[in-house]
Amino acid sequence: MSKILIKNARIVNENSIIEGDLLIDGEYIVEIESSISPKNVETKVIDAEGSYLIPGVIDDQVHFREPGLTRKANIETESRAAVAGGITSFIEMPNTVPQATTQELLENKFKIAAKSSYANYSFMFGGTNDNLEELLKTDPKTVAAIKLFLGSSTGNMLVDNEEVLEKIFSSTKMLIAVHCEDEATIQKNLQKQKEIYGEDIPINLHPKIRSEEACYLSSSKAIALAKKTGARLHVFHLSTAKETELFTNKIPLEEKKITAEVCIHHLWFTDDDYDKKGTLIKWNPAVKTLKDREGLWKALLDDRIDVIATDHAPHTIKEKNNVYTKAPSGGPLVQHALVAMMKKHKEGKISIEKIVEKMCHNPAKLFKIEKRGFIKVGYYADLVMIDPSSPWTVNKDNILYKCGWSPFEGTTFHSKITRTFVNGNLIYNHGKFNDKIKGQRLQFNR
Structure with missing residues (x-):
C-alpha cells in the first residue's frame, strides 16, 4: 500500500472542525496537521477542498x-x-x-x-x-x-x-x-x-x-x-x-x-x-x-x-x-x-x-472497538469524504441494495459520499469500488 495524503479537508472529530491535511500510511493514520508535504513521489495526493472528512x-x-x-x-x-x-x-x-x-x-x-x-x-x-x-x-x-x-x-x-x-x-x-x-x-x-x-x-x-x-x-x-x-x-x-x-x-x-x-x-x-x-x-x-x-x-x-x-x-x-x-x-x-x-x-x-x-x-x-471511530494518529484509516453541495435523487438506477428498492426513493439529498477508506484502502471512489480488498474483523478492548 502506498501512502495517501488528503489535503485541504474539513476534518470533523471530537466536537470540532479543523481545516487541514491527513496522511495515511498502510492501514493507519500517521499524521494530521494544518499542512503536510508529500513525503515522496509515490505518495498519492487527494485534494479534499470543500469536503468534510469524517471517521467511518x-x-x-x-x-x-x-x-x-x-x-x-x-x-x-x-x-x-x-x-x-x-x-x-x-x-x-x-x-x-x-x-x-x-x-x-x-x-x-x-x-x-x-x-x-x-x-x-x-x-x-x-x-x-x-x-x-x-x-x-x-x-x-x-x-x-x-x-x-x-x-x-x-x-x-x-x-x-x-x-x-x-x-x-x-x-x-x-x-x-x-x-x-x-x-x-x-x-x-x-x-x-x-x-x-x-x-x-x-x-x-x-x-x-x-x-x-x-x-x-x-x-x-x-x-x-x-x-x-x-x-x-x-x-x-x-x-x-x-x-x-x-x-x-x-x-x-x-x-x-x-x-x-x-x-x-x-x-x-x-x-x-x-x-x-x-x-x-x-x-x-x-x-x-x-x-x-x-x-x-x-x-x-x-x-x-x-x-x-x-x-x-x-x-x-x-x-x-x-x-x-x-x-x-x-x-x-x-x-x-x-x-x-x-x-x-x-x-x-x-x-x-x-x-x-x-x-x-x-x-x-x-x-469498546479497538482503534476505530475517531480521526487520530495511530487509528485505522477508516475515513469518509463528503461533498456537502452535490444534490442527487434516489432512484432505481443508483440503489445498490440487492433488494433493489429504498424507502427514500424520490428523495433528493444535498450531500454526496465521494470517497470511503477502509483500513487505509480507498474502497469507494466516486461510484467505483475496489473489489480486491476486504474488511477486517473488529476487535474489542475488553
Missing part, C-alpha cells in the same frame, strides 16, 4: 441476511452499499438461517465476511431460552455483544422465560443488546384488529398494534432487570418519546451501564407517511407519531440517546407488497443513512459534529 460510520445494528436468506441480501451486496454510504464497520444480528445461537454457527458468519465484506465487521451471538451454556463461551474480545429479542420479530429467538432472562443478565459481563416489545400486548392488539379486518389490516394501524405500551413495558422491564443484576444493557431502536424518559444524560457515556439507540427511520418518518409509503415503512418497532419523533430528536440531542443506527433489514419488494399480516417488517437503509442525517443538518436539526459523535465516536466507545 459504525453501524451497530444491521441484518445482512446471510446465511439462509440471501434472496433478500448478502454480506457482499449490503456491505458494498454500506461503504458507498460511508459505513466502514457494521455489527450484524443473529437472526439468519440458521440462527447464530452456537459458537460454531457464529464463526461460520465470520468466515463468510472474511471472504466477501467490503467493510469491517462483527456479529452478535443470539441468546435463546435454552442456550445459556453456549452463550457464556462468547469471547468478549472478538465478538461485539449478546443479542436478545424480547419481542416477536424473530419467531423462536424470542426470549420470554423470565428466569432464563435473569440468568443471562446475571451471568455475562458482555454487553447485552435488546429488541424491546412486549409480546403479549402485541398479540392482544393484533387479534383485536384481525377480528375487524381479517388479514388485510390497514398499515396505519401498525403503530397501534406494536404500540407505545408494548415498547415501554418491555424497555422498562429490561432496564429494571439490568439495574437489579448490574448487566451492561444497550436498548436498540427506541421508537417512542415515553421510552426516552428511562435514560439519563447525567453521566458520560463511558460510565453508563444502560445505553440507548435510535434508528434513521424513526428520526425521519411518522405515521402520516403510511398513506404514501405503505408497508415499505413497516418496521418493528413501528414508526409512530410526530410527537414521538420529536421526543426522539430531543433525547438524541440532549444525550439520553447515545447512538444512531440503521437496523438495515431488507426484504424483496414482492414480500413487502403483501397484505399487512404477511408483509415482513424491515427495510434497507445503509446506503442512505449518513446522507439522510446530512440533510437534517442542512435543515438545521443537528450539527455535523453531533452526527459524527452519534454515528462514529459513540458506537466505538460503547462497544
